[in-house]
Amino acid sequence: MGSFAGWVLPIVYTSVAEEVLSVRRKAGLFDISHMGELLLQGPDVQERLDRLLPSNIAVLPTGRGRYSMLLNEDGGIMDDLFVYRIEPSRFLLVVNASTTQKDARWFSEKLVRAETTIADESERWGGLALQGPEARNILRKILPELPEAFERRAIVAASWKGTSFWVARTGYTGEDGAELFFPVSLGVGLWDTLLQAGASSGLRPCGLAARDILRLEACLPLNGHELSEERTPLEARMGWVVDWEKSASFPGKEALAEKRRRAPDLSLVAFAAERPAPPPRAGYPLLAGETVVGKVTSGGFSPTLEAAIGMGYVNVALATEGTRLTYPVRGTRYPVTLHLSPLYRSKNR
Template sequence: MPDPQSPAPRRTPLAAVHEALGAAMTDFAGWLMPLRYRSETAEHVAVRTAAGLFDLSHMGEVLVTGADAGAALDYALTGQASAIAPGRARYTMICAPDGGVIDDLIVYRLAAAEFLIVANAANTAAVVAELTERASGFAAAVADRTDGYALIAVQGPSAAAILGPLTADDLTGLRYYSSREATVAGRRALVARTGYTGEDGFEIFVAPRDAIPLWDALTEAGQGSGLRPAGLAARDSLRLEAGMPLYGNELSREVTPFDAGLGRVVRLDKPGDFVGRAALARRAAAGPSRVLTGLIGQTRRVPRHGYQVLWNGEPCGVVTSGAHSPTLGKPIAMAYLSPGAAESARAAQEAGQGRLAVDIRGSAEPAMLAPLPFYRRPD
């Protein structure tokens, strides 16, 4: 039922294109987004075998500029932004003073004094507010530029072959987690070799007015290569197979990066203080209070977000994300387990005794521990 209290969701510059394609649209973090066009499974498979085209214009873009921009971000984030070379990018997080995750981010260093930060749509306002406050003592300006960008991703093994002919600029030399300015289909763009699917691919930032022409040019360039538009449903199952966390599922203010197995993003070795340092240093020393674990369901029923994980019939953790994996043909999930249960379950599994299960609506369905990621692209 419509909620009279909630405002109408925002439309990306491509919303009319999705509607014309017959997409099932959904309100995601206050944005009207394509959930799927036809079959989300076919979209998922296209990204694994050919390529998928995604509208990610709901993502937040925050520009941090100024002589002290790097120093300000070193203080504001868990990573060392000042050590990123211009043209390179880094996955990082912004944490609260208690170490809880406010958001996970990609930081692109565009120039010596210019950083582009991509935040999750639901967290963009919080990220902008925190960065603004944390940068206040520095010669650095923080600007929410979400409305200034459309973001289109081409992801999959054919992505480079589809995008290449649309630009005279060299993209083959563009390394993973790098970005460069380029002219794509006649439009000025920032092209980054990043993604959230576990495949090779590109994320292309353009002015909103250029979004539809770029989408159309990519669609045409992908004809014959198996390119398909892909929605949020496929994006979610792709990132889950790739073992990538989703804010609101694996990440929240209640967990630290260490809980999520992402302690590597916390650069305790960087000089100077940063927000959350003391709490995160304590957490690093003490070890995590829970362990993010991969699970493969041994029946057809799918573990879902919030379901309990059982060890010998006793609750030992909770599922954060679960889906039927099109690539594995089985249910997969990520779950937070207590470290003791995770260790016991691993030992038992190695001895051929699986006693791990997920409580799926009252029925204990057997599950096996599995290393993350579930899927790694072939080299």
């Protein structure tokens, strides 16, 4: 167990390698109750969100979700989040644990004099993530009413023991699966029931250390590492989050447009070690010869790829497939090669 953002969280149950490979080959169950849940509702909620988020919320249909970000006026990333339209005038936003209170305050300040209201439901809601090629089959054992055509990023209402909750076909591992958001009273029962239902399919409980390696293999950015207020979606190679054509203005729109015109100096890259090497850690320099050309933002050992891997920012001129760099550990330099992301792509997605 370990502490994070005021929570005591499961870090590892057996071993990181066993848990990572279980998710890749069968299924894993994660407790994600530390994530924040914000409910926004009101007659003008669509219009307000369209003015606050860089993504086009107006075209998001009921029952679907979209990945988006909160940006400051300079275009820097304050947080990344999933926004779900659960009813025509009601949205569920799932945000990071370390920024939940900050995000709630930000929305409250922006919604002064609006008809939209915001409620921080994080203390009332728990979360589980069921991930892996067997995840959907396991989930349907306890929720047979789930629709057959359960599309990616869809969110549907479900009921278990007479209590309603939400099931979204989303995740943070690079595998197919679902995330469940429910009243905390259901948490222990859902956890135990899912593990029992998935026992014959190889389901195992997984900790957040495995979740971090899984998202790193899939090159999914982490707030506070790849994403920060000092970086914009352009440096993070996530300009697709921004709807450049929508008429509504949003925080950071002008700054992003200017940066887009002159192109960023840095770019986020993924890399893998060329031979056995100690895992790179956040903050390690990336070097081309004797010159520091970037910095590691996340790193670790990949059981799936059987190599040390990482992500980091480098000078944009070097951010191309096949570029060879090094990182130092205790006086020894270890060579890495830059790769197109993701480093791992599931065959089941």
